[in-house]
Amino acid sequence: MNLVKRASAAAIAVVLAAGACDSGGGEPRAAEADRVTYLTAVGAFGRESYAWVAKEKGFFAEAGIDVEIRPGAGTTENLGLLASGRAQFSANDLSAVMIVLGNGKYRADVRAVAVIQQRTLNSVTLLAATGVKTPRDLSGRTIGGVRGGAPWLLFPAYAKLAGLDASTVRWIGAEAAQMPKLLATGKVDGVGQFVVARPAVEKAAGGRPAVVLPYSDVLTDLYGNALLASTKVIREDPDLVRRFAGALLEGLVYAIGHPEESGQILRKYVPTADPATAAAEVELMEPYVRANGTAGVFEGARVARAVAILRGTGIIAGELPTADVVAFDFVTQQIR
Structure with missing residues (x-):
């Protein structure tokens, strides 16, 4: 499925231009793929598998891109890596990006270019044995989360x-991969996780049921994850941004249509991943x-409404124009 116009086959596969042949008139050289580094939101979980799916299925290669996929470490660190090149x-998560940009960091350095999830995936996840059933029950509890x-x-x-x-809620820093274990062993009462992480939490807890408090229950109209690009790349090579966004979204569509295969693909690239748990996360992500x-x-x-929601709660102090958050011109065709 094509999601955005890709570069022509000539531009991706073979360059026939002055200097493309050697002085002896040999065969034209194949164009070199654009080499880029992509960071997942956090870690190498099933919900991030669509990037590896896009790589494995050849969507990036077809777009003339050689991508290195690295597990990310949360919004603040990822934005810093984009800003530094x-x-x-x-x-x-777009809301977290808005918070960072709205409070003065990296505003000139990054822009969102495509939607990955239409609703925020953020939640607090706990084991049912804690007795927590509503947000107010979190008072006095300790929650583990990735700093930033x-x-x-x-x-x-x-x-x-x-x-x-x-x-009244205490947050402590934890690595993403360790949070299910911390919860299972009772070292924290809950963890700040995406809602789709429930299968991983329950597996770590030996099958004990988990309770999920989705932020989307009260924070309506917020997007979930977005694809971000550095403004340097946007300015210097907008075609690369379009090609990358198209290939990644193609991987996303394929992944949610083939969750079990996506889990196996993730296992190929991340040997420690459990394909069944990864597949379950992909299935939960589809809606x-x-x-x-x-x-x-x-x-x-909707982007403007999301900014207004965050400003209304006081979590963003100043003005944040939508143009400082999103570059709207790179993906113009909805995926279905």
Whole structure:
């Protein structure tokens, strides 16, 4: 499925131009693929598998791109790597990106270019044995989360709209891969996770049931993850941005249509991944990708409403024009 116009086959596969042949008139040289680094939002979980799917199925290669996929470490760190030029693309929760940009960091350095999930995936996940059933039950609890990650950054806004005093909840830093284990062993009461991480949490807990408190219950109209690009790449090579976005979204569509295969592909590239758990995460992600029947393209009015929600809760202090968050011209055709 083509999602955006790809570069022509000549531009991707073979260059016939002055200097392409050697002085003896030999065969034309194949064009070199654009080499880029892409950061997942956090870690190498099933919900991130679509990037490896796009690589394995040849979607990046067809777009003339050689991509190195690295596990990300949360919004703040990912944005720093984009700003420094050590990565060109990443996936991160758009609300968390807005919080960072709205409070003055990296505003000139990054822009979102495509929607990955139409609704926020952020949540607090706990074991049912804790007895927590509502957001207000979190008072006095300890939650583990990635420092600078979306669940932690967005929690004050969630708590305010849910009627919870955020100051009564203690957050402690934890690596993403360790959070299910911390929860299973009782070292924290809950973890700031994406809702689709429930299968991994329950597996780590030996099958004990988990309870998920989705932020989307009270923070309506917020997007989930978005594809981000550095403004340097956007400025210097907009065609690369279009090709990369198209290939990644193609991988996303394929992944949610083939969750079991996606789990196996992830296992190929990340040997420690459990393909069954990864497949379950992909299945749980599907309705968030297609929440409005379509995905991929930003709606300007909705981006503005999301900024207004975050400003209204006080989590963003100043003005944040939508043009400082999203570059709207790179993906113009919805995926279905």
